[in-house]
Amino acid sequence: MNQRLSLVSVVVADYDEAIAFFTRALNFELCEDTPLGGGKRWVVVRPRGNPGSGLLLARADGPAQTARIGDQTGGRVFLFLETDDFERDHARMMAAGVRFVGPRRHEAYGVVAVFEDLCGNRWDLIQPSGRC
Helix, strand or coil: CCCCCCEEEEEECCHHHHHHHHHHHCCEEEEEEEEEECCEEEEEEEECCCCCCEEEEEECCCHHHHHHCCCCCCCCEEEEEECCCHHHHHHHHHHCCCEECCCCEEECCEEEEEEECCCCCEEEEEEECCCC
């Protein structure tokens, strides 16, 4: 049996604001934006050139979900954006206004820096060292 992780939901306040952030600041592509009725939409974004996993941007519905916007993991790094050129992507993201919460670090597993998405969820931008 073949399985793969296809989508991860990210709770957002507004679809269009989230689409703008992910497509402009992170250079993701908008793969799908389908109205579901009642103001809901099925919105999928992915890193460019990556036919694999993506994000389902899910607008918060109700106070419990609204309270989780930007804090889906209690302040820990939530997602890991892998790159083949850390310097290029770090510079592009900085120019686009992405907020990095610390300096880049050289770790045994690669070059990494923590950034926040538009909601405050923490991500790692990482160029792996090539070790498995």
